[in-house]
Amino acid sequence: MKAVAIRKFGRPEGLAVIDLPAPAPGAGQVLIAVEAIGVGGVDAVIRSGTLAAYGFEEGHIPGGEVAGTVTAVGDGVDASWIGRRVWAFTGVGGGYAERAIAPVEEVLPLPADLSAADAVTLGSSGVVAHFGLAHARFAPGESVLVRGAAGSIGIMTVQLAARGGAGAVAVTTSSAERGERLRALGATHVLDRAGEGGEDAPAGYDVVIDVVAGPDLPSFFARLNPNGRMVVVGVVGGRPPADFGTAMMSAFRKSMSFATFSADTVAGRDRRAVRIEQFAAASRGELHTVVHEVLPLEQAVLAHRKMDAGEVFGRIVLTP
Template structure:
């Protein structure tokens, strides 16, 4: 089977395709014949930040080809999606059954990778921010896969003012169409502050401006892999708080909540209150091009690899 790997750190040029044996499903695992693979910013960043070869994790969607010992609730032939933490960029991938969810008959594999993982992160960040009806919400990386869904969830969740923060003015019309009342650029002086809640999917140097844009008692939810530091004094003078959110902790520690959020995402999609956006479908063998799109911040919605 075809698999995409890399051996040294650097840019997208270090990715290469190789032919390897098909993996096997271990206890509690599903072997999935992939039909669509989501590209995530954390995976792209790891190529540069890791000290050695990094397995390409990501969302996958496809058909169950085999089940491991102890698996219940799934059978060969089922259509599933979920987050794979190792070697997701492949024609067959191993998925922990705890991270798997069934794909409805009316959804494609591309729909699934654009909705589930990104939607779960967006939903989790929104819940972590404890957004109350009428409050103002700012979403950074608003044109990305998670950001596009976070905007819609904030609007549906009763936020009084929903603002999208993006890196270029060319994305303004795109995020407005998804429910943003206003659009600000990262380079703007005050981001149209203050905000009751900021959902930050960028991190790094943007954490400082994000904290300074908080209202008194505001909450900053950090869910990116971008790192960064915050001055405690900036939180203190605003009586504000910073909350870290990680989806894996919910999946492993609160499987009931994880399953409910998955179910509700599909229900919202079916009702038309939540829609996914796909920037481009790219052949698996051209994974380097997909990484370049993410690194250059050109994507508007999800970037998907097709085996």
């Protein structure tokens, strides 16, 4: 089978198409003939080599989110999965391939009218957005700022905050055109990347959901109201400065809170329940997925170039 591996950490050109034997499912696993692969920000972070200290090595096959048809099952897995269209989380990688392995507990059947591309645009980002807001203790009527709202996680956070009764949903983004698209999805105020601008935008926010992190993270503590909560759900902008907590301490009397959030800390049954509900909502047209572009697997380098250049609104999807 064809797959894409990280030949060399660093720039997108370090990705390469390779040939591998098709994998076989082990106990508790299924084999999926892949129709769509979600290209996520974490893939770019892994490709850059930033996470090499966490065990990622050159030769790694990126991709944690696929959709397709189950073609085989391992020991202990009900054979009725064979032939079913599914969404699957493959773990830390292995998704950039024509065939992928996933643990059966991370596999969900797809509604008949939900495309594979829409499934891999929603499956992980929707869960992060849902539980990220919960981690921030978001309540109806509160104001929310979504930093880095043009990616799939940000887009889902905007929609869920609006559906959840937010008093205001502000977004940071890079252009007026993107701002208008985010307004159509539920944003009430559009700010620039620094969090400035926006006609009649709130002076402060009860919740900040940050997909970016990076060197400018500390400046957003100033956007929090007293008792405000910031939750970082992504690091597409890199790590914050080592002394970022100094900005919080300088506003000690505001009783602000800071947290990170990873869906890995959510029980599998809870992630599964939310995904089932969100897939159903998307199939009814109540949640909107945004597929930026569909590219063939062989163009993974181009997909990563577009991500690195900040050209993507929503998610790029690869197809074998």
